Amino acid sequence: MAHTTSLLTAERVSKTFPLSAGGEQTVLETVSLTVAPGEVVALLGRSGSGKSTLLRILAGLIEPSTGIVTRHGVALHGPNPDVAMVFQSFALLPWLTVQENAELGLTARGVPKENAEKEAMYALQMVGLEGFEGAYPKELSGGMRQRVGFARAFVMKPDVLMMDEPFSALDVLTAENLRGEISDLWERGSFPSKSILLVTHNIEEAILLADRIVILGTNPGRIRGEVRVDIARPRDKSGPRFRALVDHVYTVMTNPEAAVEEVPAATAKPTKRFPMLPHARSGGISGLLEIIYDRGGREDLPQLASDLRLEIDDLLPAVDASALLGFASVAEGDVTITDTGKEFATAGIHRSHEIFKEQLLSRVPLTATVLRVLEQKRDGRIGKEFLVDILDEHFSDDEAEKQFQTLIDWGRYAHLFEYDADEERLYLAEPEEDVADRDAQSAAD
Amino acid sequence: MAEAQRGFGILFKRIERIWNGRLATPVRFSRIPQFGIGLRTESESRPSFHSADLAVGLGTLVLLYVAARVGAESLVKFNPPDVIPTISLDPRNLPNYAARSTLRMFIALGFSTLFTFVYGYAAARSRRAERVLVPLLDILQSVPVLGFLSVTVTLFIALFRGSLLGLEAASIFAIFTGQAWNMTFSFYQSLRTVPTELDEMATLYGLSKWERFTRLELPSSVIGLVWNGMMSFGGGWFFLAASESISVLNRQYTLPGLGSYVASAIAARDLHAVGWAIVTMVILVLLIDQLFWKPLVTIADRYKLELSAGEERRFWVVDLWRAASLPAIFERILGPSLFGLDRMLSHFTRVEPHAERRSTSKTADRVFNVIVSITSIGLLVVAIRFVLSGVGLAEVGHAALLGLATAARVLALLVLSTIVWTPIGVAIGFNPRLARLSQPLVQICASFPANFLFPFATLVFIRFGIHLNWGSMLLMALGAQWYLLFNVIGGAQAVPNDLREMATSIGLRGIRKWRFLIGPGIFGSWVTGAITASGGAWNASIVAEIVSWGHTTLRAAGLGAYIADATSTGDWPRIVLGVGLMSVFVVTLNRIVWKPLYRLAQTRFQLS
Numbered sequence A: 001m002a003h004t005t006s007l008l009t010a011e012r013v014s015k016t017f018p019l020s021a022g023g024e025q026t027v028l029e030t031v032s033l034t035v036a037p038g039e040v041v042a043l044l045g046r047s048g049s050g051k052s053t054l055l056r057i058l059a060g061l062i063e064p065s066t067g068i069v070t071r072h073g074v075a076l077h078g079p080n081p082d083v084a085m086v087f088q089s090f091a092l093l094p095w096l097t098v099q100e101n102a103e104l105g106l107t108a109r110g111v112p113k114e115n116a117e118k119e120a121m122y123a124l125q126m127v128g129l130e131g132f133e134g135a136y137p138k139e140l141s142g143g144m145r146q147r148v149g150f151a152r153a154f155v156m157k158p159d160v161l162m163m164d165e166p167f168s169a170l171d172v173l174t175a176e177n178l179r180g181e182i183s184d185l186w187e188r189g190s191f192p193s194k195s196i197l198l199v200t201h202n203i204e205e206a207i208l209l210a211d212r213i214v215i216l217g218t219n220p221g222r223i224r225g226e227v228r229v230d231i232a233r234p235r236d237k238s239g240p241r242f243r244a245l246v247d248h249v250y251t252v253m254t255n256p257e258a259a260v261e262e263v264p265a266a267t268a269k270p271t272k273r274f275p276m277l278p279h280a281r282s283g284g285i286s287g288l289l290e291i292i293y294d295r296g297g298r299e300d301l302p303q304l305a306s307d308l309r310l311e312i313d314d315l316l317p318a319v320d321a322s323a324l325l326g327f328a329s330v331a332e333g334d335v336t337i338t339d340t341g342k343e344f345a346t347a348g349i350h351r352s353h354e355i356f357k358e359q360l361l362s363r364v365p366l367t368a369t370v371l372r373v374l375e376q377k378r379d380g381r382i383g384k385e386f387l388v389d390i391l392d393e394h395f396s397d398d399e400a401e402k403q404f405q406t407l408i409d410w411g412r413y414a415h416l417f418e419y420d421a422d423e424e425r426l427y428l429a430e431p432e433e434d435v436a437d438r439d440a441q442s443a444a445d
Numbered sequence B: 001m002a003e004a005q006r007g008f009g010i011l012f013k014r015i016e017r018i019w020n021g022r023l024a025t026p027v028r029f030s031r032i033p034q035f036g037i038g039l040r041t042e043s044e045s046r047p048s049f050h051s052a053d054l055a056v057g058l059g060t061l062v063l064l065y066v067a068a069r070v071g072a073e074s075l076v077k078f079n080p081p082d083v084i085p086t087i088s089l090d091p092r093n094l095p096n097y098a099a100r101s102t103l104r105m106f107i108a109l110g111f112s113t114l115f116t117f118v119y120g121y122a123a124a125r126s127r128r129a130e131r132v133l134v135p136l137l138d139i140l141q142s143v144p145v146l147g148f149l150s151v152t153v154t155l156f157i158a159l160f161r162g163s164l165l166g167l168e169a170a171s172i173f174a175i176f177t178g179q180a181w182n183m184t185f186s187f188y189q190s191l192r193t194v195p196t197e198l199d200e201m202a203t204l205y206g207l208s209k210w211e212r213f214t215r216l217e218l219p220s221s222v223i224g225l226v227w228n229g230m231m232s233f234g235g236g237w238f239f240l241a242a243s244e245s246i247s248v249l250n251r252q253y254t255l256p257g258l259g260s261y262v263a264s265a266i267a268a269r270d271l272h273a274v275g276w277a278i279v280t281m282v283i284l285v286l287l288i289d290q291l292f293w294k295p296l297v298t299i300a301d302r303y304k305l306e307l308s309a310g311e312e313r314r315f316w317v318v319d320l321w322r323a324a325s326l327p328a329i330f331e332r333i334l335g336p337s338l339f340g341l342d343r344m345l346s347h348f349t350r351v352e353p354h355a356e357r358r359s360t361s362k363t364a365d366r367v368f369n370v371i372v373s374i375t376s377i378g379l380l381v382v383a384i385r386f387v388l389s390g391v392g393l394a395e396v397g398h399a400a401l402l403g404l405a406t407a408a409r410v411l412a413l414l415v416l417s418t419i420v421w422t423p424i425g426v427a428i429g430f431n432p433r434l435a436r437l438s439q440p441l442v443q444i445c446a447s448f449p450a451n452f453l454f455p456f457a458t459l460v461f462i463r464f465g466i467h468l469n470w471g472s473m474l475l476m477a478l479g480a481q482w483y484l485l486f487n488v489i490g491g492a493q494a495v496p497n498d499l500r501e502m503a504t505s506i507g508l509r510g511i512r513k514w515r516f517l518i519g520p521g522i523f524g525s526w527v528t529g530a531i532t533a534s535g536g537a538w539n540a541s542i543v544a545e546i547v548s549w550g551h552t553t554l555r556a557a558g559l560g561a562y563i564a565d566a567t568s569t570g571d572w573p574r575i576v577l578g579v580g581l582m583s584v585f586v587v588t589l590n591r592i593v594w595k596p597l598y599r600l601a602q603t604r605f606q607l608s
């Protein structure tokens, strides 16, 4: 057998999904990735960057549109027998006991009952579930359920253990705990797979576990580059090198143009007529700006996230939206409030709506278009269909709906237009003199 | 194979051990996921003889005996169709008739289940099959089953020439058509909505087709299947009663059973006999509910997909079963061989790891679509030509007018039932104790075949001179209204308590409370109930627009009466016309009324 250093390789893989409005959406564009024996690779990227899609292509669950996947140098068609996966939602069968769940893959392979039982017991011990063999998943806590998920993957002794956000359905402490145990197992060298491929949103998680962090860019998903994590294990989260890497990855993640180390960033994206609106509610944007303003106008994002007990991904949409609207600027993991942002954060209700409106009109061309159409139509109304059809040309169905909802939310906040959800129609907002009067009055008091 | 053989070896050893009275020593056996069906939990597996065993053992024996005797009757008595079995109105014969009817119901249920698995699986697994099977199912659901009795009776009699079995088959088929579609839809839906990650897990961990079916697909659809089976089974009594005694092609066919008993009682103007039949029916519905459906529902409850720990549903039959050791003994004896069988089936259905290359060429798809379209258009043309060659265009217009009359009746009865039952249903639903007591009652009312009550209503109509044009509405409502009530109660129960408290605290009362809280809260359930009720009413129109008592026959102007007339005289073009028109009416109403309402309920009034 030829000696190959790669367990699993994706060569120039692209994936497009058809859009229901016709046309297609490119989710991954010429992505190449190799997983070598003995390494932990983390895929990091924003929501929608195609991480899960790439993982499933490598697992053989999805066929790539172009490009090939090889395992040990042989092209892969159909489910990859060398991998086992740990799922975000655990994917346990509730009507089977812990033991039956754990040995599912072995019995399917035709392994005799006694052997399968023994293997499953061993794996369950490894994840600290001895004594729970006869329990049903619903009797277990979330963390224990995911342990069963790990045990089920461990018994397969896969070449590559894949995990798709394995800790994100758990509460913070439980996740921390389980993450630590997995990392311990890996460090002790008793890990039952040769390599790990991890999909995550969580930057600290990636740096804690991975040898290499592959960063995916959005729309279309492509590899922006990778960061090598050259910190000796066990890793200390508060060590200076760790913190520096966290800051670096934050910078890369918050700034689509920033260079990722080692690999030059791909050529700049062509500008789009329809930039993707971050899915942030207007209330979230103003909330974030007020917090930043109160905390001095400049804030370290990782710090802010951890202070607010949020994952970075919960925070990013509001940060992105603030940047898009010119309320804040983001650089090197820091977010700084702009003058407009300051005014917005401190203004009274009426004035803040107005500022929002100005920024929205000048920075999101789509709103201006909508407004023009509304003003030109005699009845001053347009159907949701009309807008969603336009958006459908550029986004998937799901995404088009989200874009629409975001636009509606922002437009309403800016008092630009109103939306009747029953009739699914947009119409021009009534002039709000009475509101302005009231504002003026309260200011006079 | 070796495993199966070993299984048998173990089987005999077990029996030996049981006979030697060494049962008390715990025997380890392999529980096969899905074959244990969760009837027993591990902690209860130590058997001890019990009075429960007596009950379970006796019950099983009685059941086997009745089934064997009744089954033999319909097989052995070869009657040429000219010799029509007579029905004796002596109430002492009722248990026998009831047993024969029940057997029909369960055979039909068996076929429905089988059909459900095959059809539902095919529709969910193959994209092409799906494109034909799902719309077809939609149409089949809207076809009035009773209108087709004439076709099926003729067909089955020809098939089993000279035997009562033809009539049996026709009756079973009628029940089957009343049960199967709902169950199939539910199964198909469940298959399509298996959570993606579970599906990916099954693929990646290499589950064989058999394992995928028994470990993943069947368990995750079993709740829907059981509930739909239960509701459809209840509806099936109606078709049973209508199909056991039917005049087709100028000939009266009678099949011994509860339904034909009632029919004979009506012909003989014997009100006592009708009364006895009703009592029997009530007992039967209750028995089957307690001994069959409730246990099934209780067991199915274990197959909830969500992982939240909740209180386990309990039921006395299931508890009895669990307390008894007989089932455990059987499980112990059969366990190993079932295990071997399970492994064998799994082995033969293993998915080859590299075989999955689903190439779907677009041209082949297009060709397929064209063929399907041409075939369906061709069939339609043939049907239309057949009808037009037999009757004129004027007849079509006439039938369509009758269809409008029936449609008006169906809508009016829905409105009336809504006005009457919604306040009552909401009152019940808001009172947890009352709801718990009354829900099973309503459910039993829903499965009680309304046509058993027709004679009483008919008598009232004759007595007070009420024209059946109006009266038929009441007859149709007798069966349909319960679905509405049932669903409204469920909807009211589902209105969250804090919303109701909020309404009270802000002083929402009267009309405003209905408008802002209750109305939107129960809308979704009401739509579900109304759809079911409307389907039931259309079907019922065929037996409700013509009723008789002795020699007096009342008749309403409507499409149901039209079909019933055509059926009894064997007028094929009119049968096809009537049934076709009714299907068109039902499908159209579905499209323009129910689907939009349903969507509205889903998008606007979803509580959660």
Ligand SMILES: Nc1ncnc2c1ncn2[C@@H]1O[C@H](COP(=O)(O)OP(=O)(O)OP(=O)(O)O)[C@@H](O)[C@H]1O
Residues within 6 Å of the ligand: A017, A018, A027, A045, A046, A047, A048, A049, A050, A051, A052, A053, A054, A201, A396, A398, A399
């Ligand atoms: N089966 C599919 N059909 C159509 N579009 C799809 C399909 N699967 C994924 N997509 C689209 O591909 C894009 C990337 O999805 P993917 O789930 O891979 O992203 P992700 O990086 O894992 O995001 P997240 O962090 O939210 O899990 C999304 O815009 C999604 O809408």
Ligand SMILES: [Mg+2]
Residues within 6 Å of the ligand: A051, A052, A053, A164
């Ligand atoms: Mg994902």
